[in-house]
Amino acid sequence: MPYPWWRNAVTYQIFPRSFADANADGVGDLQGVTSRLDYLAWLGVDAIWLTPCHPSPWVDGGYDITDHRGIDPSLGTLQDFDRMVSAAHERDIRVLIDIVPNHTSDRHEWFWQALAAGPGSPERDRYIFRAGKGPRGECPPSNWESRFGGSAWSRVPDGQWYLHLFAPEQPDLDWTNQEVRDEFLDVLRFWGRRGVDGFRVDVAAALVKDLREPLREVVGGEGSSGLDDFAANPDHPFLDRPEVHDVYRDWNRVFHEFDPPLVGVAEAWVRGDRRVRYIRPGELQQAFNFEFLRVRWQASEYRRIVSESIDGASSVGTTATWVLANHDMVRQVSALGLPADVDLWVWLASDGTEPPPDLELGTRRARAAILFALALPGSAYLYQGEELGLPEVADLPADVLRDPKWMHSRHKEKGRDGCRVPLPWTRDGVSFGFSAVPPWLPQPADWGDCSVESQRGDPSSMLELYRAALRVRRGFSSDERFGWDDQHNIGDVLAFRRGSDILVLVNTGPVPIPLPPGDLLLSSVAPEEGFLPGDATAWLRQP
Template sequence: MNPDDAWWRSAVIYQIYVRSFADSDGDGIGDLPGITARLSHVADLGADAVWLTPFYRSPMRDGGYDVADHRDIDPRFGTLADADELLARAHELGLRVIIDIVPNHTSDQHTWFQQALASRPGSPARARYVFRDGRGEDGTRPPTDWQSVFGGPAWTRVPDGQWYLHLFDATQPDLDWNHPEVVAEFHDVLRFWLDRGVDGFRFDVAHGMAKDLAEPLRDLGPDQVHHRIVGDGWHGKHPFWDRDEVHDLLRGFRAVTDAYEPPRVTVAESWAALDRRGQYVRPDELHQAFNFDFLGADWHGATLRATIDRSLTLAVEVGATPTWVLSNHDVVRHASRLALPSGTDIEAWLRSGGTEPCVPPALAARRARAAALLLLALPGAAYLYQGEELGLPEVADLPDEALRDPVRHRSAGARKGRDGCRVPIPWERTGPSYGFGPAAPWLPQPATFAALSVEAQQADPTSSLALYREAITQRRTLLTADTDITWHSAEADPVLDFTVGSLRCVTNPSPEPALLPDIPSGPPSLTSLPLPATARLLPPDATVWYRLDSAQPSQVGGSGS
């Protein structure tokens, strides 16, 4: 295989949440032409690829993850011609394009589900989904006690008395992947987009497609496993999460993509436990699986070290490379999360509007910058979420009337939802949306976004944006595609000190300064914040890089405030 064909093994991949990246037509919602116009930002950052969240025709009950037509673009996002232009522009800039596929469920507005509702119980149209009779003499109780990830029962009753399964919102009925028509349809959807030139797919809820639907269906009791993280005690036998049978479905996806040249990349969103997740990236399955353990690890040296070691070991066992991610469209942005005390109840913090406990801005910025350099120093693929290069925090104080996430409504307010990490990103210092578009955006932006905009950071060598650009530039020359890592710190040390390729990284997540190693090659090539000129001390919440070859660029650092 040409080494370039395995580009994803050490790639930097930039996630674009379509609704919140750039709005070209003034309706307040991001769209494909807006992305195309702003792609040079991603190329200038140094990324190798973009991953786009769903842009398909959809009622948008769950931000596009409720797909009504997998082969068309939602009019709010543009047209198929706009998608083709985006692909062409990305490839012109040297960026590959990964798109989201949502195979676990469809929208309730999908033609198939509308046919199912119009058909009788037991009909072929209903067999594509999971319909069951209810319990009790009159069938008024759900078939099982299964709960939705978004809150409430995972079953909804239709007028003729049957119930259908939805592991997420009621407008997202689950497909039955035992049905050959479902398999054939999604293989054809993949070919449709591969033929248009996409470079790969990210499979949403990859661990949830296979389900044990043999009668009688099993109740789970009060201690249900809710999506994150699945594995312990189940060993592939949970009724619907991380079942062993899902791997045959993933092999089918891989067979479709492997028929294309050059090879396309396949990525799993799998919330299976770390010791199970390696199965998703075996040689005949997908190429990568998101590493949510690293994302969820506390800002603590021994915890981070253990997660890194285990991730690398499991990846090497199956011939894969690990992925590293700190933020995405489903979790609190790490620029806020890492500054919260260990053990903070995230849901309670969001309900308080981000005030209990308060996140010190300077601490949040320092930790976000240090974590970014740690992430980018690790071997494997790095996934960045739009706006993290700007140091954007979680917008935790969105008013109730602005919230759009169905999680808020299905949990009856117990969970605030994911809107705070989806607020449109700022491009300019001024304007009704800080350059996001001609009008106010679909979610309100805080006034603090002005100083964090691309325009405000563009020429500032100490900015978060400058740090990311320089780190990605150095990463490209210093890291290799293999997974070799040499530790210079002990497992229980509060400081992380390791070498990958020609890069030595030292991160201090502890509250005390740490002595820097004596590196023969000279001073650091990159620092997350300025170091004292004389003392060989690494401040708390800081990361430094040393390059172990003869070329020594000037030190880059920021104030961290």
């Protein structure tokens, strides 16, 4: 029986507002996505994943949704969505979309009904409302903090407080409420019937909270939200609760109402042993490997995480995922051009000047990193513009910043806008081919040199490296066997075998290493007199 398509797929993440603009308003849209599908087919990806396209006030990049069954007018219509899905499928490209089940927008009809109905009402029970502490209820119900800074509780005029793990405009739903559970089962079916192949599940680990009174405090240092801190909070009150898996078992049954079954990919910011729980048989199919993404070019850490990830996924009968970038992270070319001990969010706050990144080194390492990731068994996720080697736009002026992190951190954190700047498609033009007008976020003046037009056909470009890697990767055996090559897997060098005949060498150090015998399939930089230079990766076929 053939493996499901997603086990070895390469999925390309699209942030629609920044991908391509078809209606010349400076904002990317679904027609723009459709217009560039031939490019993605040429690149060689197997699937696309779109971040939210639903109606939204856009407080948090579309993750504050007012209608989970609609399309935001700034991006198009449901008919535009249907045409995009059909056009993708004609090119053998599958389509995943974001589903955002932890919260809604505060402009969602349900939240308006909750505010109007008052305490104790069925409408308010869809969300998490609580009385405050103190003589007059003037203090938040617990010390839980928002991911964007400050308390995770906001007070409404009647005196109750509602929970929002993110912005105040994103009230959390109560997943102990059966109406909430039924609603999202129907949302899954709605998009499944429209032809999507699966879902990326936003904040997958946080849906179910321990709401028993009194609410338990999070243990941690002052200002700590407690997110990811399981050492101090082994029975975390609002993250990775065991009850969340009941939700995904229900979802799995809906996935199997379709042929082939839909796929679910968890955004679960939890360590590997906990992440595996989300991909057990009967739950979701994959979970993003954020530990891999966080590594800053350190061989020992890569070695540990790769081994644990492959073993963990194999233990539950699925495959690991590999991701180097996404819409929430500083772009790789900049991150890998900085010392490993530099805090990227502090660096962003300095407009990317303290210290200045070595973009030549970052680009060299990013080229090596993608060959490393694409050679590993399992599936890979690429983020738009990664294939162009785009750097982080760290010096966006304050008056264009849209990320709620900027506001809620009192302008201490610039947030994620710098990795969401619209793509350059052509060498010239008012927005380098993204639109016929200036884009919603300004592009650097030199981005024409990074454009698809500038790189396409240049064998030394990042774009052509990605395309070549995807082409060669398709020729790998479907055999998912993986093993470290003990002869070469030493110190700064990562060496492993794929199947029976592929040897991969990743030199994370500065010193060149001798290439063993074999046919060179691909390398991130040209070998020098039989040596693989530092900060480079090579794929070899050996008999």
